[in-house]
Amino acid sequence: MTSYRADQVGEQVREEIMSIIRRDLKDPRIGFVSITTVRMSPDLRQARVRVSVLGNPEQQKASIAGLVSAKGVIRHELGRRLQNLKFSPDLRFELDPSIEYSVHIAELLKEVLPPTVATSTEAEEGTT
Numbered sequence: 001m002t003s004y005r006a007d008q009v010g011e012q013v014r015e016e017i018m019s020i021i022r023r024d025l026k027d028p029r030i031g032f033v034s035i036t037t038v039r040m041s042p043d044l045r046q047a048r049v050r051v052s053v054l055g056n057p058e059q060q061k062a063s064i065a066g067l068v069s070a071k072g073v074i075r076h077e078l079g080r081r082l083q084n085l086k087f088s089p090d091l092r093f094e095l096d097p098s099i100e101y102s103v104h105i106a107e108l109l110k111e112v113l114p115p116t117v118a119t120s121t122e123a124e125e126g127t128t
Contacts, residue, residue, distance in 0.1 A: 006040040010040040018034075034053075037050045051064065
């Protein structure tokens with residue numbers, strides 16, 4: 001069970017890492033990256049960063065490799081931006097397939113559900 005403080009710091013770290021990736025990193029390997037969660041250790045010295053990457057498996061591996069190689073820059077910037085922490089957390093990047101899985105489920109549901117239900121309700125609303 002994580003503490004309230006660890007959850008709050010994790011959310012702040014997630015926002016700052018996303019800002020650093022968008023503005024400061026120029027690595028071409030890092031593609032369309034989204035940070036889903038950051039889990040902090042109880043002593044706030046380690047952070048597990050769950051990253052979702054849109055693309056094929058090669059692009060996902062390349063994006064993770066780019067983030068791992070930029071770990072030092074990201075950690076340095078975190079230490080500079082988060083003045084409320086004594087130590088800049090050690091970052092561990094992990095691939096999170098949850099967004100890709102939800103897109104897959106949505107596609108399966110589109111195949112299974114009949115498309116005539118949505119078009120028939122729109123036609124009824126237009127005639128009244």
